Amino acid sequence: MILAALRAIPSSLLDVSLTDGAAGWKRFRYVILPQIRAVLLLDCLLVGIKSLGAFTLVFALTGGGPGYATEILATYVYRLTFFLHEPGYASAAGIVLALLFFTLVFLVFLQRRAVAFLGPRGGR
Numbered sequence: 001m002i003l004a005a006l007r008a009i010p011s012s013l014l015d016v017s018l019t020d021g022a023a024g025w026k027r028f029r030y031v032i033l034p035q036i037r038a039v040l041l042l043d044c045l046l047v048g049i050k051s052l053g054a055f056t057l058v059f060a061l062t063g064g065g066p067g068y069a070t071e072i073l074a075t076y077v078y079r080l081t082f083f084l085h086e087p088g089y090a091s092a093a094g095i096v097l098a099l100l101f102f103t104l105v106f107l108v109f110l111q112r113r114a115v116a117f118l119g120p121r122g123g124r
Contacts, residue, residue, distance in 0.1 A: 005039035006032070038111065045108045052100055073097045 009032060017031040033040075055074035058064065064071035064079060071079070074097060080090035 001039055001043055002036065005036040009035045038114075041111050042108065045104055045111065049101065049104045049108070052097065052104070073100070 013031060013035075014027075017027050022030060052073065054072060055078070058070055058072055058075055059078065062070045064075040073093065077090050077093045077097060080086045080093060
């Protein structure tokens with residue numbers, strides 16, 4: 001998605017930025033980054049949602065170990081429920097996990113709605 005956003009930047013905009021003296025980091029910060037901001041935000045949110053739901057991968061490969069080095073919130077809820085027999089703490093952690101999911105999904109919804117309203121270039 002990021003590569004597609006980079007390729008969608010008009011070459012004339014990049015040429016004009018070079019003519020104006022923007023090179024290197026200035027070109028990236030003031031020209032390229034604002035053009036791909038919406039795609040970067042959406043990518044970050046989707047990666048966050050995917051990482052919160054990675055229970056099966058983490059549990060199958062490491063089980064949250066060694067120690068608790070690869071434990072994520074979902075494996076923590078599982079461990080609280082079935083090994084430590086703490087259903088109250090597990091339900092509280094599950095609610096936190098659900099709220100994180102809801103927050104990230106809501107942010108994706110808002111970001112998609114803003115892009116649809118303003119257009120892919122932020123209304124410019």
